[in-house]
Amino acid sequence: MRFVVYGAGAVGGAIGARLFQQGHDVTLIARGAHYEAVRDRGLRLDTPEESVTLPVPVVDRPSAVTFRPGDVVLLTMKTQDTLPALAELAAVAPPDIVVASAQNGVENERLALRLFSRVYGVCVLLPSAFLEPGVVAAYLAPQMGGLDVGRYPEGVDETAESLAAAFAGATFASEARPDVMRYKYGKLLTNLGNAVEVVIGPGEQGADIARLAREEGRACLRAAGIDAPSGVGIASQVRPVRGRKRSGGSSFQSLQRGTGTIEADYLNGEIILLGREHGVPTPVNELLRRLANRMAREGRQPGLMTPEEFLTELDGAAPR
Incomplete structure (x- = not known):
């Protein structure tokens, strides 16, 4: 399973860095000065317990990724940027690729399901910050955050279980939930x-x-x-x-x-x-x-x- 983290700012950068740190195959999609900094110097992750710079592979657009079976695309951009981002992704990625929305709100999954058949919701609890190009910070410890996951619109399958296991192994609290959208509505209130x-x-x-x-x-x-x-x-x-x-x-x-x-x-x-x-x-x-x-x-x-x-x-x- 390779994680393609699309929108590697505060949330995406922190998730991608921790997954990479734990041995997962990760590719980040970033842009502008952030892309250049990660490409040239690596991604620095600051937490309450450590500061580490990681040589995470990074590209500046979906078309620079050669998608392959088993890839998981984690959407981590803001919702107002989701529609054009999905259009770029749909132009180069197979329609049955796994797309998981690790984003606030409840609209992103509906937008993704119009273009991709395997969509998952991720309820994100991850206080983080994009401090400067090439640097992200995550402020929770000892667990970095929460990433409950489930199939959209509902259900749990082998992919959801695998995602939850990967997140849990990377210091996130994570459960596979058949009703993950209930929890995303709860997060919406916050x-x-x-x-x-x-x-x-x-x-x-x-x-x-x-x-x-x-x-x-x-x-x-x-x-x-x-x-x-x-x-x-x-x-x-x-x-x-x-x-x-x-x-x-x-x-x-x-x-x-x-x-x-x-x-x-x-x-x-x-x-x-x-x-x-x-x-x-x-x-x-x-x-x-x-x-x-x-x-x-x-x-x-x-x-x-x-x-x-x-x-x-x-x-x-x-x-x-």
Whole structure:
């Protein structure tokens, strides 16, 4: 089994590095300066327990990979980048290749299943960061994170069991779950706070706003008949890496790097979609989504307003 990690940033880089470190055949697909740094110097993985530079093979596009039977493509890019990434992959990879979505949200698997017949969901619990070209950090120890996996839309088969075993052997908590999408919906509730870190800033100052967003989320999931577990997590603790604390989640990091895009349409936007389908109001998630997208477009840094300013704008927002 070779792992082709497509989108080797914070999450993909950390997963790929650890799999490679444990003896698995891994190829990374990265781009730009990150691709050049990994190609020239290797991929540096920083954790609370070590800092190691690994000579992981890397290419800059799917067409540079000669796909072969037994390959597993791990999708690890942000959801807003999934559709063009899948189109590139479908142009060169066989339609029965294994595609596993190690991404936030619940839309990626549906997009992949349009093009590939063997799709798997991976519920990712992996606080990590893409610090600079060629360097990623993972902040959990002793287990690096959680990577539960199952067939999409449901079920467990030999491939799911093999993936879970590979992840578990690479210091991730991992189970093969027939209902893995339930857990991804549970993780989605947690990720509703990503936009809060962007709009309000990281830390406890946005806790009440995040609580309101998750209350809307739980109401929408109930209305849709989705029985998502709450409190999805693992026993490992977030710890500093090389003296640095983790500054914020994936959306926070997108704004810091000035990528111009953000995942809010597929995190808070998923709750808005369910709310519109089932008649559940979602004003908090709608305002978070609109503000986060505006900040990404305008190249702003995290921390647009205080919680009080957000609530004032929420009160004055026209129904949508």
